[in-house]
Amino acid sequence: MIELEGVPELIDPVMVAAFEGWNDAGDAASAAVAHLHREWQGKVFAALDAEDYYDFQVNRPTVFLEDGVRKVTWPTTRLSVVRIEDSDGKGRRRDLVLVRGIEPSMRWRSFCNEILGFAHELGVEMLVVLGALLGDTPHTRPVPVSGVTSDTDLATRMDLEESRYEGPTGIVGILQEACTHAGVPAVSLWAAVPHYVSQPPNPKASLALLNRLEDLLGIRVPQGELTEDARAWQLGVDQLAAEDSEVAEYVQTLEEARDTADLPEASGDAIAREFERYLRRRDPQTDTGRTWPRLPKESRDPKDAGADPSDGPEADGGR
Numbered sequence: 001m002i003e004l005e006g007v008p009e010l011i012d013p014v015m016v017a018a019f020e021g022w023n024d025a026g027d028a029a030s031a032a033v034a035h036l037h038r039e040w041q042g043k044v045f046a047a048l049d050a051e052d053y054y055d056f057q058v059n060r061p062t063v064f065l066e067d068g069v070r071k072v073t074w075p076t077t078r079l080s081v082v083r084i085e086d087s088d089g090k091g092r093r094r095d096l097v098l099v100r101g102i103e104p105s106m107r108w109r110s111f112c113n114e115i116l117g118f119a120h121e122l123g124v125e126m127l128v129v130l131g132a133l134l135g136d137t138p139h140t141r142p143v144p145v146s147g148v149t150s151d152t153d154l155a156t157r158m159d160l161e162e163s164r165y166e167g168p169t170g171i172v173g174i175l176q177e178a179c180t181h182a183g184v185p186a187v188s189l190w191a192a193v194p195h196y197v198s199q200p201p202n203p204k205a206s207l208a209l210l211n212r213l214e215d216l217l218g219i220r221v222p223q224g225e226l227t228e229d230a231r232a233w234q235l236g237v238d239q240l241a242a243e244d245s246e247v248a249e250y251v252q253t254l255e256e257a258r259d260t261a262d263l264p265e266a267s268g269d270a271i272a273r274e275f276e277r278y279l280r281r282r283d284p285q286t287d288t289g290r291t292w293p294r295l296p297k298e299s300r301d302p303k304d305a306g307a308d309p310s311d312g313p314e315a316d317g318g319r
Contacts, residue, residue: 007045007081007122010095014217015119018130019077021103023170025193026202028132032209033100039222040082042098046118050074053104053111077101077111079118087219094219097122103171111171112178119184126185128216130209131172132202135192138254139237143208144192147216150180158216160187189213194254196247197237203229 016036018029036042050056059075080098087094097118104111119127137144147160155162165173172188179186189212191205207230210221241247 010081010097010122011083012094013081013097013122013124014094015097015099015115015122015124015127016130016213017099017115017127017175019101019103019171021170023103023131023133023172025132025134025191025198026205027200028191028193028202028205029130029209030100031201031203032130032206032213033098035206035210035224035226036082036096036221037080037098037100039224040084040096042080042082044078044080046079048077048101048111048114050076053077053107054102055105058105059102075102077104077115081122084219087217097124108171108174109178112175115175116178116182116184124184126187127175127179128213129172129175129186129188130191130213131170131188132191132193132205132209134195134198136254136257137192137194138251138258139194139197139204139234139241140251140255141258143205145208145212146190147187147212148176148190149185149187150176151185154185154187158187187216189216194237196250197240201229201233203233206230 016033018024018033020027020030024030050061054075056075061072061074063070063072065071078100080100082096082098084094084096086092099115118124135144147158148163148165149155149158149160150163152162154160163176176186176188189209191209191212193202193205203226207223207226210223210226213219214221241251
């Protein structure tokens with residue numbers, strides 16, 4: 001039985017999740033959710049029992065001092081809620097349920113069922129999982145972000161790709177499949193991080209994920225210092241590349257390949273999305289008309305997620 005004491009009745013809630021580990025190149029996804037929690041002053045209302053899901057020899061607890069008293073922080077997954085008082089510039093209030101933690105070491109199906117249990121109790125309409133992967137992409141170009149779903153209807157409504165990935169997957173892929181079995185609309189957003197500069201942080205990739213989330217949900221996300229951090233990150237990588245001729249040549253090769261691939265898109269959907277985002281930030285009255293399906297509560301019962309998520313096709317989280 002899930003107890004959610006102190007959580008108010010939520011308004012059009014969407015769950016946004018990210019997990020450190022295999023699905024989080026450059027910590028881009030987990031940093032994006034942390035940014036949402038920080039900017040909207042999220043309140044943690046639940047944490048999963050670390051004993052159930054984590055191998056402490058893999059993800060070790062940390063010891064710290066607080067007012068001279070030794071305390072321990074255990075690796076876990078925490079849930080918080082943020083209320084957006086003006087989500088679209090027209091006074092519309094809505095809530096996000098943020099899930100941030102570490103990819104579990106064990107009992108993935110139980111882990112997903114517990115997350116879906118919270119989603120059901122809170123009346124969550126859709127779950128969005130953020131991820132980041134290493135790719136052959138230059139740091140000097142916009143970060144590619146793909147939106148993937150296993151739901152054909154959702155793909156059509158929200159201009160997303162249908163998952164066709166086959167191979168090893170992480171908790172993002174398993175959670176998305178669990179949502180499919182439970183009848184919960186789910187989307188995963190993936191940012192491509194340059195493999196030659198994969199160490200965290202990567203604020204440019206985090207910012208790209210948040211921009212794509214804005215487009216998906218039709219909300220305005222305060223960027224805080226993230227924009228400046230992204231500029232500083234790119235400048236730093238520029239300087240490192242300039243000091244190594246082989247790296248600079250390789251980056252140029254990636255740039256040429258990327259520019260060639262992007263040519264057909266230069267006058268299409270990419271410009272339209274950027275223009276929508278510009279209008280949303282500049283003119284509060286702009287309505288992009290983005291909607292998503294509402295699911296009756298009774299059809300979102302997490303008990304339907306009891307089927308083995310590995311029975312269906314994997315989400316695009318296995319890379």
